[in-house]
Amino acid sequence: MNQYLPYILCLILFLIGLYAVLVKKNLIKIIIGLGIIDYSLNLFLVLVGYKKQSIFPILSKDTQIQPMVDPLPQALVLTAIVIGLAVTMLMVAIAIRLYEKYGTFDITQIRKLKG
């Protein structure tokens, strides 16, 4: 049971984010929800490469060869964080513009498009 706990934490984080995106009416809360979804996935990616009692994957001349964690998911997480940053920036910029146009962050009042 104990070894599954981090994965359950990931799932809980993912569901919290999804809840915020689906239920909350405030633009900023939706953006935060998407951020939480991103973080839960990054955590999951790191956990995929994690091994118990192993070292960081850098080999220099004087270190002994020991079991190490998988470095590839860490590289992937770095890329995913950068992409998440770009998306969050764009979303915040659009939310600010929306506030200028409508004077509110409430999505129930931002609905000019219909049909």
Place this chain on the structure above:
Amino acid sequence: MNNIIPLFVILPLAGAFLNSLLGRFSKLFSDILSNIVCILTTFFSFVILFNLNLSPNNILTYRVGGWVAPIGIMLVVDHLSVLMLLTVNLVALCCCIYSISYMEKYTDKWKYYALFMLMLAGMNGVIITGDIFNMYVFLEIAAIASYALVAFGCESEELEASFKYLVLGSVASAIILLSIALIYSYVSSLNLADISLTLSNMVDVNKVYFIKFISLLLIVGFGVKSALVPFHSWLPDAHQSAPAPISAMSSGVLIKTLGIYAMVRILFNIFGVGQKILSIIVILGLLSMFVGVILALYQWDYKRLLAYHSISQFGYIILGIGLATPLGILGGLFHLMNHSVFKSLLFLTSGATEYTLGTRDLRKMGELNKKMPLTTFSALIGSMSISGVPPFNGFWSKLIIIVACIQAKQYFAGFIATIVSFLTLSSFTKVLKYGFYGKSEVDHKNIKEVPGAMVVPMIILSLCCIFMGLLLLPHIRQYFLDNVVNVLQQGTIYATKVFELR
């Protein structure tokens, strides 16, 4: 010859960089630079097509940085990629020429061109890459550029549509990333061909369930990106609000590349799709077809109507591919090409009428056939192609799909496809009557035909609509379309072919 493959990403990326660096000093510079980039990428996709038939196994590969396949990133081009490359770059070229005049009314044209080039780089990247995480990165590049482009006008509707698109698109990307993480944890590889080989050699009782679960996750993720029916709600808003060339790009090629191409590549060539997943795809296709066309019938906004028709025509493509018979796949992929051409043509005509009249409401248009003969002609050709009137290209692909349905004994699907075709025809009769030929209630005395830079792409695309049916002639078909069908038919043989060449 393999060395020109990375140019499909490098050229647009360089274009984006130079545009954002130097574009602010001269409008002419960014116009010329962007068009040259699009012309070059279109030219190179034809070069690749002619070289592909000469190469062994009909596949070209390129190792990025010289690393050997499962370790480094590999770029792979086969006939399916070439079909997508040709459509994407041709439509991008037309939209780029069109933007020269159309985007004059917006400020900061160079920012538009920089984002446009980024979107093109992302789409070409998705098509040529042979690495699943690389595919995700390019997919996000194209998607982020398109979110920004939808909001480009910064009016309230555009911002609202863009935010909606952003939220749904990000959730879809999260689901795709989750499935990539799961694939990596199971297979320990990110190379598409390597994943396929490892999966087929693996002995594990849970393998079948794993593949089913991942396939469903991917169908949801790419389904949102390609706006299949339960996930379609962002598409009408986004395509209605974006500038016309961007609507043409995203409806014509973006949702196909990010959605269908990526989904089909992974499901057919990597996992080797099973019967249950195929029937889910067929059901999604039928739903999209029917719901899309029914919603389109009510619309009076020209671009919104076209956007709903995109959903419905998408259903045809998915239905054809989901049948998984050679004829069905041929029809689906041919319809994919045709739809890119005629839907971008129609969106460009909607941009032309908006440019002169300042409205998209069909009831305020009318009597344009005398004043804007070329735009009306293009709209007529596009409408007849999309509603499947012979001899235009839409007729042939729809005919093939319906015949394939009947051959596969899916009579109900064939029936729905025929009905939807009639409904599409009736919807476009409305467009032509109210929008272009009928009497107008508003005075249209002072309008004239749009500038030449907007007419030329519409004429090019109309000619494509008229002559693309010729691709089905036996000799030409053998050279191009049959090879594309083979790529999907052979399924996981893709992996062995790639590894022989690495």
